Amino acid sequence: MKYAYENLSADQFETLVTLICQELLGISVQGFARGPDGGRDARFEGTAQLHPSAAAPWKGRVIIQAKHTNGLNKSFTESDFYSSGSTTTVLAEEFPRIASLKKRGELDHYMLFSNRRLTGNGESEIRNALSETCGVPTASIYLCGIEQIELWLKRFSEIPNIAGIDPIDSPLIVSPEDIAEIVSAFAERRDGMFTILDDPPVARVDLATKDRLNGMSDDYSKALRRKYLKDTEQIRTFLAAPENDELLQAYEAAVDEFELRIIAHRKNYQSFDQVMDYLIDLLFERDPILRQRQHKRLTRALLFYMYWNCDIGTKEDDHAPTHEALAS
Template sequence: MKYAYEDLSDKQFEDLVVFLCQKLLGISVQGFAEGPDGGRDAKFVGTAELHPSKAAPWVGTTIIQAKHTNGYNRRFSESDFFNAESNQNVIGEEIGRIKTLRDGKQLDHYMLFANRRLGGNTESVIRAHISKECGIPEASIYLCDIEQLEKWLKLFPEAAKLASLDPIDSPLIVSPDDLAEVVQAIALQREELSKILDDPPAPRISYDKKNALNNMTPEYAEAQRKRYLKETAQIRTFLAAPENDKLLQMYESVVDEFQLKIIAKRKDYQTFDEVMEYLVDLLFGRDAVLRQHGHKRLTRVVLFYMYWNCDIGEVGDAETK
């Protein structure tokens, strides 16, 4: 069975890696715990049962890292994950931590699991880079990508059961596909829309009341209104045009999905500021159209329109304004 690893939470992915490593290394693999530098490692001390083979197992202290992304079809070779010329990426940030553990004789072998794809050339380059920077033999470094993860789970399917990969427990994950099409269409007609003189639509309830109901902080609410309110009229006009009926249906499908997911997962966030920023980061991470420079701001405008128009978030029983 294949899993949508991008729809897991970081904790679910970490749990999956721990249970797999208990099969590969041994039952005494310790789960992920936050270190003094904020990083999260799992650890195994002893002689590995199966890795890299029964005939020549690793011996000593193995440090395990799990790097999860909610993005679709991501790769180890992307610059946010690895760039030999910079430390402003996932591997670059790990190098310092690996060095510290190695210098303190707390690391003999290193395993990195990520739900990304890894080509043979990239695997060799990254392994050689970690080896050179941290003084670890290349044979003591193992990189596991999504394809290898699938192979391990076919051998050890019980690991997925133990990790409780239940969709009910998944984080706030929404599909960006329909929204990307709506945003792209608005962007194409934006110049014409900007010529329309119209007042922004009034929210269905008082903005202040809605913010209080949803626990959106005054500072965040004011920043949103100041930046994006003037553009909500363009979106309303665009969606109301008869020729855009299909796009309106897409928009309505998007808000239905967003609202239901938000209701289900709202307890995981202290403020609605966090919900909005999480959605923005998730959408940019999962869709190349939305994270294009020209579409990033417009995506935020559309999300604000959803909130202002009371398509997402609580409205309670407050009177309409």
């Protein structure tokens, strides 16, 4: 069963990683806490129970880090997270800390978990870079991406319940301020409207063309459609209801703000995937209600609706005279 890790907070993801490590290393794994150098680590000292195997376990001091992202379909080898030779990526900024811990004798082994995809080539490249830069043997480095996390949760099936995470298709639960108002109102009134449609609605534009014009990747677009397309008709009906006229005005104000921000920041991003992630991060940072886990999915659904409804992003009718059915 897959989980919406992007909807977890950083603290919730750290709890999930701590529970996995307690199974792999031992119950004495100490949860994440901020150290004197500003980093957040979990720690274990002793002989591991299962890692890398019960027959040949790690012994000594283990430092564990968790790197959570709000983005969808992210990978370890994206330029902001790790890039060979760069000194400004997420991992490059951690290298001096890891090297310092190793030099002071506080680290014998290192584990890094992230809700990102990790390929075999990427794993080898990053592990070698960590080893060469930080002085930690490659055999003492463990990188864990989303695929392996899924396998651990299948093996240790009680962890999701303990960590309090829900399946990816869990129902929406009943905001910058305009979005928060819409999210809260929609969540409160949703049960009285109608259930989520089993079949997606008919799209009013050729989404494949829109993706091409905006530079959104196929994988990112498919993930958005799979997760949120079924919600668009419900959101449309909600915003169109006469009693929700003030909320529609709030929606239009939010669209105007986002369009201006997209224009101002578009040059900083190579793909519209990154633009969407920028907007999500902006919303979660600016409003404490939106970044609560129970509101994250609805916030993402509303942002997808803005894109799907051609309220944000380059529109097809700005470049072409025809509209086609939704690409499968």
